[in-house]
Amino acid sequence: MNHVIVSSFDPITLIGGGEIAINDLTDSLALAPILVACDGGAKAALDQNHEPIAVIGDMDSIDSATKDAIGADKLHVISEQESNDFEKALMHCEAPVILGVGFTGTRLDHELAAFGALLKFASKRIILIGKHDVVFLAPQQLELNLPIGSRFSLFPMGAVRGTSEGLCWPIDGLEFAPEGRLGTSNEVNGPVRLTFEALKMLVILPREALPEVMRALQT
Structure with missing residues (x-):
């Protein structure tokens, strides 16, 4: 240990x-x-x-x-x-x-x-x-309150699926993988709620989102 x-x-x-x-x-x-x-x-x-x-x-x-x-x-x-x-x-x-x-x-x-x-x-x-960015590994459940229109990118580090609310292009039903479908250049259109089946998805947000990310990861 x-x-x-x-x-x-x-x-x-x-x-x-x-x-x-x-x-x-x-x-x-x-x-x-x-x-x-x-x-x-x-x-x-x-x-x-x-x-x-x-x-x-x-x-x-x-x-x-x-x-x-x-x-x-x-x-x-x-x-x-x-x-x-x-x-x-x-x-x-x-x-x-x-x-x-x-x-x-x-x-x-x-x-x-x-x-x-x-x-x-x-x-x-x-x-x-x-x-310009903050990067973190998404927990299996994540809620963020970000300004409408904020850049919201997802980058899979392995095969992973999830669900979303508050994104212009929902991720429900999509199969993400680093050699396949990515989730970059999405956009916020409301309160963001995400779920993931595994701990394999990186979230990449504008630097200004840091305080909100801190809040969300400590909730």
């Missing part, structure tokens, strides 16, 4: 070493005030004048100056190579919701790996914050 390094009753912000747009970290910390860094994300945190309470990873992307600034007592080395640093942090953190900044953009392979981690840790509520 993986031991817990950070356990919080409040939401946690995880910071990685990928693209971090202006206000990504401040917006995340306003909703998830506990900051934990994934390896090289520690430098990104310090560069924005925020010190994480813990750094988790194999420490192959963190320089000595950052290690000294953080302090050895906050560095948690996980040396196994079967998981990436984002997964290592998810394995060792417990919180009602986890927000991730610095896991999208920059490198597509890292971004795809982060999407894969959402499925590996489907029991956790995780939201990735990008420059």
Whole structure:
């Protein structure tokens, strides 16, 4: 069993070493005030004048100056190579919701790996914050109140079916799969209610939807 390094009753912000747009970290910390860094994300945190309470990873992307600034007592080395640093942090953190900044953009392979981690840790509520979007794995039941006309995209990570209310193009009866039918570029036309048969559907929404997504995933 993986031991817990950070356990919080409040939401946690995880910071990685990928693209971090202006206000990504401040917006995340306003909703998830506990900051934990994934390896090289520690430098990104310090560069924005925020010190994480813990750094988790194999420490192959963190320089000595950052290690000294953080302090050895906050560095948690996980040396196994079967998981990436984002997964290592998810394995060792417990919180009602986890927000991730610095896991999208920059490198597509890292971004795809982060999407894969959402499925590996489907029991956790995780939201990735990008420059223009938020991405999360849909629970089997989801209700969202979003502005009429909002972009609403669904991307299946496996074969999955569901039902919908509040979308211009309903998904009832459709067979979704990554190599088949996708659900991108839909649009909100009322209160959104979704159900899914399995935890395999990513939801991609405009960045402005973050507070509502946080509310919905904690309900």
